[in-house]
């Protein structure tokens with residue numbers, strides 16, 4: 001059975017936990033009060049926190065995270081301007097995490113899915129599909145298997161380099177929803 005530790009207890013943490021537990025995985029949460037003392041029991045760690053919180057978690061839990069699968073779901077926007085990402089040009093939040101923890105198996109996933117679409121299984125009238133990018137084939141297929149077991153679709157979106165494109169899609173989707181051109185129950189979808 002897969003064991004997940006999810007940092008955060010907010011909208012995405014709750015929605016992702018719902019998908020994973022529906023598929024038979026066990027899930028524990030670490031909240032923002034547990035600054036560094038918690039034991040990570042999961043083999044896979046989901047960072048369901050705002051991007052600015054990620055670096056503190058990577059520092060505080062560096063030893064425990066060093067060899068884990070880490071799922072980065074963040075959209076690293078500049079929330080003051082809503083007009084750019086805060087990661088270096090051509091890079092991604094996921095690539096930055098991989099650089100910080102070279103022994104970890106970093107995956108990018110869920111950042112193109114609004115939380116409500118993970119819970120409902122629908123993006124408008126279409127089924128919700130989670131796009132998963134990463135360099136470790138085994139880690140990627142394990143996450144895809146667990147998402148699929150939880151009754152959502154999941155697609156291998158390529159290597160960790162594709163996190164750059166996934167973050168661009170997540171950024172654009174957020175600006176469309178924030179400006180009320182699309183709803184928070186909709187968004188981009190793929191058909192296969």
Ligand SMILES: NC(=O)c1ccc[n+]([C@@H]2O[C@H](COP(=O)([O-])OP(=O)(O)OC[C@H]3O[C@@H](n4cnc5c(N)ncnc54)[C@H](OP(=O)(O)O)[C@@H]3O)[C@@H](O)[C@H]2O)c1
Nearest residue numbers: 008009010011012031032048049050051053074075114115
């Ligand atoms: N909402 C969406 O539809 C959506 C879609 C795609 C991607 N995302 C991404 O998903 C991430 C989470 O978004 P969200 O909407 O779920 O936000 P949210 O509802 O505000 O939840 C954020 C969670 O992170 C926790 N947190 C903050 N710092 C922490 C720390 N150091 N250790 C442990 N937990 C910490 C918060 O705890 P406290 O409440 O105690 O501060 C809260 O539980 C963001 O990076 C966002 O860009 C969101």
